[in-house]
Amino acid sequence: xxLNDKKYIQNSIPNELKNVIIKALDFYPDLVDxxxxxxxxxxxxxxxxxxxxxxxxxxxxxxxxxxxxxxxRFFSLKxxxxxxxxxxxxxxxxxxxxxxxxxMDYLQRSNWSMLVFGIGYLTSRSFIISAERxxxxxxxxxxxxxxxxxxxxxxxxxAGMSDAYIEKINKLYLPPEEIMHLMENIPIEx
Numbered sequence: 001x002x003l004n005d006k007k008y009i010q011n012s013i014p015n016e017l018k019n020v021i022i023k024a025l026d027f028y029p030d031l032v033d034x035x036x037x038x039x040x041x042x043x044x045x046x047x048x049x050x051x052x053x054x055x056x057x058x059x060x061x062x063x064x065x066x067x068x069x070x071x072x073r074f075f076s077l078k079x080x081x082x083x084x085x086x087x088x089x090x091x092x093x094x095x096x097x098x099x100x101x102x103x104m105d106y107l108q109r110s111n112w113s114m115l116v117f118g119i120g121y122l123t124s125r126s127f128i129i130s131a132e133r134x135x136x137x138x139x140x141x142x143x144x145x146x147x148x149x150x151x152x153x154x155x156x157x158x159a160g161m162s163d164a165y166i167e168k169i170n171k172l173y174l175p176p177e178e179i180m181h182l183m184e185n186i187p188i189e190x
Contacts, residue, residue, distance in 0.1 A: 011038065027100075041072060054066045094139070101135035
């Protein structure tokens with residue numbers, strides 16, 4: 001897709017991440033008309049990226065719901081603070097693709113279901129695990145498997161993360177073996 005196309009005109013996309021965001025969005029044709037604000041943030045609690053519905057739009061129809069994906073402006077890479085846009089492109093595409101998987105999940109939910117989801121996410125570790133693995137599954141099923149694997153490889157083996165953080169990632173998200181199994185079993189469309 002050319003960056004001057006009007007395909008994602010309803011979305012707010014930071015220039016420094018425009019290429020990777022559009023590349024990830026192109027894997028999700030169902031999101032072409034969905035309003036998503038991609039916002040660089042100074043501080044996201046315990047996360048690098050976070051997808052959620054915009055609160056004001058929760059009061060109306062789910063078809064008109066808008067979403068925000070907060071992206072940490074900086075990433076601690078081997079103890080050094082690095083601008084997020086300087087991470088490898090494939091890693092960012094995988095990370096953003098995962099967050100878009102959350103948006104796909106949210107599209108299926110009523111406003112009431114979203115409220116229950118939010119409470120579950122805040123209060124239950126097993127609920128978080130289910131939500132994160134569901135987002136990974138959406139991403140893999142939309143063709144982002146190799147990017148999800150590269151993101152996981154980067155986080156676990158290249159970013160210099162603490163053992164506690166790596167343990168958290170291993171518990172919450174799909175392991176590489178499951179991702180590869182999903183990739184092998186994606187139905188081929190004609």
